[in-house]
Amino acid sequence: MITLYSYPGLFGLEDNNPFGLKVFAFLKLSGLPFEHRHVIDTSVAPRGQLPYLVDDDATIGDSDSIVAHLKRRYALTLDDPLTPLQHDLDLLVRRTLDDLYWVMSYSRWRDDRYWPLFRAALLAALPDADPDVLEHARQYNFERYRYQGIGRYEPDDAYARGIGDLQAVTNLLADGPFMFGATPASIDAAVYGFVANILFYDIDTPLKRFVVAQARLVEHCHAMRERMGQSRSP
The missing domain is CATH 1.20.1050 (Glutathione S-transferase Yfyf (Class Pi); Chain A, domain 2)
Incomplete structure (x- = not known):
C-alpha cells in the first residue's frame, strides 16, 4: 500500500507545497493506487521534510527520490521514450x-x-x-x-x-x-x-x-x- 504524506491543500489543490503536489501528480499520471494523508508535523518525516512516501516497508523522503523509487519498484515506463x-x-x-x-x-x-x-x-x-x-x-x-x-x-x-x-x-x-x-x-x-x-x-x-x-x-x-x-x- 502506497501512502503519500504531504502538507494540506489550499485554493482547491491537493497540496499547497509544490513538491507534494508534484508527487501527487506523478502518482495520478502513473495510475498507481495510493492513499493521501495531509499532515503538518514534520518530526517523523525523513530529513524533517514533507512530502514523504510509505510504500509497504519502505519510507522515502524528497520528491525526486520518491519518483525514482516508484519508477524503479513498479517498472513505470512514463520516461522510457525520452532521449x-x-x-x-x-x-x-x-x-x-x-x-x-x-x-x-x-x-x-x-x-x-x-x-x-x-x-x-x-x-x-x-x-x-x-x-x-x-x-x-x-x-x-x-x-x-x-x-x-x-x-x-x-x-x-x-x-x-x-x-x-x-x-x-x-x-x-x-x-x-x-x-x-x-x-x-x-x-x-x-x-x-x-x-x-x-x-x-x-x-x-x-x-x-x-x-x-x-x-x-x-x-x-x-x-x-x-x-x-x-x-x-x-
Missing part, C-alpha cells in the same frame, strides 16, 4: 524549479504585502491552526531565506529571479502541451506542482501575474489536470 538530451533537460528543469521554490515561498511568508492574505487563507483552510504557530513558522522561514540567500534580495529582485525561472520553463514547453510533446513525462508532474501552486493561488503576486499571461503554462496546467481525471481548474 538522453531530454533526460538532461528533465534534470535541469527540476533544478530550475528548486530555485523557483524559494521565490514562491518568499512571496507567501516573507513579503509583507501578501503574508496577511496567505495567513488568512491558511487559517480559513485549517480551522485548528494556531496563529502563534504560523507566526513562529514565519520567523523560522525568515532565517531560512537569509541563509539560502533569497532573504537578502529586495522584493523586485527576488521576483525577477523567479520570473526568469518561469520564463525558461515556458520557452521549453514549445508547442506542448507537455514538456516533450503530446504525452506527459515525470517532469510534467514537477512543472505542474509548481505552476499550479501559482496559477490557482488566489493572491495576486508578481509570479501569478506572469503565469496568467503565459498561455503555454496555463494550458500545461489544464492539460495535466485533464490527464489526472480532474476538471481543468480546481
Whole structure:
C-alpha cells in the first residue's frame, strides 16, 4: 500500500507545497493506487521534510527520490521514450524549479504585502491552526531565506529571479502541451506542482501575474489536470 504524506491543500489543490503536489501528480499520471494523508508535523518525516512516501516497508523522503523509487519498484515506463538530451533537460528543469521554490515561498511568508492574505487563507483552510504557530513558522522561514540567500534580495529582485525561472520553463514547453510533446513525462508532474501552486493561488503576486499571461503554462496546467481525471481548474 502506497501512502503519500504531504502538507494540506489550499485554493482547491491537493497540496499547497509544490513538491507534494508534484508527487501527487506523478502518482495520478502513473495510475498507481495510493492513499493521501495531509499532515503538518514534520518530526517523523525523513530529513524533517514533507512530502514523504510509505510504500509497504519502505519510507522515502524528497520528491525526486520518491519518483525514482516508484519508477524503479513498479517498472513505470512514463520516461522510457525520452532521449538522453531530454533526460538532461528533465534534470535541469527540476533544478530550475528548486530555485523557483524559494521565490514562491518568499512571496507567501516573507513579503509583507501578501503574508496577511496567505495567513488568512491558511487559517480559513485549517480551522485548528494556531496563529502563534504560523507566526513562529514565519520567523523560522525568515532565517531560512537569509541563509539560502533569497532573504537578502529586495522584493523586485527576488521576483525577477523567479520570473526568469518561469520564463525558461515556458520557452521549453514549445508547442506542448507537455514538456516533450503530446504525452506527459515525470517532469510534467514537477512543472505542474509548481505552476499550479501559482496559477490557482488566489493572491495576486508578481509570479501569478506572469503565469496568467503565459498561455503555454496555463494550458500545461489544464492539460495535466485533464490527464489526472480532474476538471481543468480546481
